[in-house]
Amino acid sequence: MRDFSDGHGWLSINTATVRRQEGRERGLLDIVGQCEAQGIRAISPWRDQVAAAGLEATARAVKAAGLSLSGYCRGGMFTATDAAGLEAAAQDNRRAVDEAATLGAACLVLVVGALPGALDGRPRSKDIGLARRQVEDGLGALLEYARSCGMPLAIEPLHPMYAADRACVNTLEQALDLCDALDPAAGGDLGVAVDVYHTWWDPKLEAQVRRAGAARLLAFHVCDWLTPTTDLLNDRGMMGDGVIDIPKIRGWVEDALVAIGSWPHGALLLSATGLGLVAFGLYALILSRYGHIRSPDLDPTDALKRMGA
């Protein structure tokens, strides 16, 4: 596992976590400047912060500061009570893809939505199964558009305590099942954002991280689970202050990123072909040297000598 103790080169700041400073809202361009001053190399900004600062202005500031965007927060919220609501969500998601592309983000992070109205405390449905079907439909349509823009989509499974009001995708397994259904080629267009806060409790986390592999792991978010947790949304801890064994989970993620089993099919096929060619070449050389093929015109010993072997 990589040693992060002597630097924060791999750290990206979710700008929602620093929007309130000294009791007031801090603009995104200010935050970009603060990150530059602190040697932070990547951020993950939120759409409303970008909208307030201006999309083009943000893109310029990010570029000038030499920052990269580990992700763009957030698309999703696919669910609705009627066709007009579903279409409005679809349009808004396409705009989010466009913005992410303008900003040069590595991926668009998706919080997929849940029971319509629940986020405002007025749920208009109890049918979480319907919400999940709407998410799958909306995501499938958005994937076509995002592919055409070259913008990867990262489904972020949220903690089950957000199943009613924020996201009805609540385990990594469920997110990966969606990925496999909508993007079986696993070429990098659709993947997951794994947040330890949302997933640390999951008894299948290690196995599902391995299943995700390099083809699906698009983002890794860290914070910590405090005991007791006094607020469902805003009582998250700094890394180390809570009970999540973050290094262990990061180890699983890093292992999955390099494991051959996690390679997408194309890369695996190419590697297998390459290995096959190498093996056949070696076999040919050995056969020509020690086998029964002899020709005064083709002495492999000389040929090998000339190749410097």
Add this chain to the structure above:
Amino acid sequence: MRDFSDGHGWLSINTATVRRQEGRERGLLDIVGQCEAQGIRAISPWRDQVAAAGLEATARAVKAAGLSLSGYCRGGMFTATDAAGLEAAAQDNRRAVDEAATLGAACLVLVVGALPGALDGRPRSKDIGLARRQVEDGLGALLEYARSCGMPLAIEPLHPMYAADRACVNTLEQALDLCDALDPAAGGDLGVAVDVYHTWWDPKLEAQVRRAGAARLLAFHVCDWLTPTTDLLNDRGMMGDGVIDIPKIRGWVEDALVAIGSWPHGALLLSATGLGLVAFGLYALILSRYGHIRSPDLDPTDALKRMGA
């Protein structure tokens, strides 16, 4: 699905929900009296309430009131930081089994425990994997004792937001995996308590309820998930006030209780054998009537007439 709209014959009251009345603690014997007066036919009392009222006195009061115990809350809390702690938990759990037997409870409900110390806000470990292994070990040992007492154990998977401080078994699938590992015969000694509050969000709930079946479904708890939820422990809703589609989940449970696929292996094998015998018997009769076996001494027509067929 059964119609519960015209009576509460199937309702059991978890006595923790009525312990505070008009600002003060109400004793369990009082609660038993109140249930009897309201025509409530079953309760699920808590250990501390029973201890305060006295075990024998409670057993007598429950019997006098004609109440049945749908379950006894609760055993579990198997995890600890050292061997002494594990042994203390084991002893306490055996006492819980004894009490449940004295009270004539249908099962002992288990909240299995999580990170030692976390419930007191001072977690002494971040190793949820170790906690899960301790739970499996403790449960396996308790199962032997509970079997000898004839007391079924019901694992209650708790909502993942309680993974740190109350229970590290957080999905029905995980609970059933534990059941299958420790009690492969599925003869009714070990099962699950399905609480809609803890499980409603689970995308695999329907499939896992079906998997559980009659052999594992020992209890079904209902309340509701409110939006917003303002407290992780005490902000539960009355049935119907929240977003859980309780009738749908109850339908899954009722279907699972009668589905042949949910029968334990023994019952399934016996049924298959019985059906096989019936089929062979019919085949023999048909063969003897229409086939090539003829004997003046054995006229099946007469035999059937004598049997009244």
